[in-house]
Amino acid sequence: MPVVKSHYNPPHIFKSGHFSTIYSGLYRNVSGVYQKRERITLSDQDFIDLDWSYAAYHPNTSKLIVILHGLEGNAQRAYVKGTAKIFNRNGYDAVGMNFRSCSGQPNRLYRSYNAGATEDLREVMEHILTNYPQYSHIVLKGFSLGGNMLLKYLGEPIRIPKEIKAGIAVSVPCQLKGSLLQMNRVENYLYSRMFIKYLQKKLETKNASFPNLIKLEDIKKANSLLKIDDLYSSKAHGYEDAFDYYKKCSSRQFLPYIKIPTLLINAKNDSFLSKDCFPVEEAEKNANFYLEIPKYGGHVGFFDEDNIYYTEKRALNFATLA
Structure with missing residues (x-):
């Protein structure tokens, strides 16, 4: 699809990329998300911790969002909990995937995580689909490094489970x-x-x-x-x-092969991203890949009213339409 027109227009002070990045990373707090931890053992005998939160008033939901954090993040970061909160309120269970060594305890192996470790995401998805077969509508959302992992995963030449209906990636260094x-x-x-x-x-x-x-x-x-x-x-x-x-x-090379509806939101004033991180050509050639380039937002800093960030609203809207 061509580049999607963005309607994001934050309050004046949040039009500064650095201010929105710093405020959102250091000062934003999201309350009302109650997480339950599950530890899974991987095929190499290492572990990954998953943090679950559940849909309000929907005890038997078939919908799930899987959330991937950024570099040196975890599932307790405000951007993860903010996404979980809005999706929980709209009938989705949510699970935050803590990458190896990011859940508060060192992982067992010398290796840990990286921007392309899609083998770990595949094992997490296999675990979810095997042990929680009620989820027939799964959405994936990744931020920054986790967004790169997500886009790479969706474009790799390995079958994506049919239960995965959409992907949303935010502030992604895809090059x-x-x-x-x-x-x-x-x-x-x-x-x-x-x-x-x-x-x-x-x-x-x-x-x-x-x-x-x-x-x-x-x-x-x-x-x-x-x-x-x-x-x-x-x-x-x-x-x-x-x-x-x-x-x-780098996930940019995998974008032409994405076969499910996928939205990438990268702000024009994100100081972490080079011009190669705005894959306009790939969006124009792949009907499944949507690119939105807001003028503002910084790096994972899309402040909006009522402490519900713009990218959280867009993700829910995109998942609903997928």
Whole structure:
């Protein structure tokens, strides 16, 4: 489909990409979502934690939304709970997928998660479909890194379960190398330092469990996102180096092959995204792929009234029409 016209027009202060990004990431709070945790064991004997919340007044619903968080996020982030809340209120159960090592406890293996780890999403979907056969209408929604994973999953040459009816992705660096270069810009310095700090701390935990595989001195030297991806993200997951990882895991190359209704919302003023992260050509050529480029929103920062964000309303609307 051609690019979808966006009607998002936030209050004046939220027209700043940086303000909306920071406010939504640090200060937004979503109450009234009660999550129940389920731990599943993966085929490699590692684990993933799922956080469930349930539809209000719909105890036997057949509808489910599966939510994927971003880099160093988890299922308790406001953007995950905000999505769960609006869908719970509209007849959907919701499950937030915590990526390996992101649920508050280190995972068991040296590997963890990355932007292209669709094998983990496939196992989660197999678990849900096997153990919860009542869900016949499933929607997937992913944010940032999780959105890249989602789009890659939907476009890979492996059959998508018929129960999956739609996908929604928000603020997605669908060309990973371009986004990495964008994060190196001065305007993104504070964001980059925050991510580097979190990731180095995670790698120190890996060193404690796997001292023969990663050294503390190398972790200290990995003082950029590129160096961290070169040291760990790529090698731990079977890629030659960071650029091999970016090339093979970027979701943009998979967009032409998406066969179910899928919406990507990337704000024009998202400082995390390069121009390669706005796949207009793919949207124009694939009738199943919808691209919306709001002028405002920053990175996962689509503030709207009543603490219900624009992308949460759009996701529900899109899922209803799918």
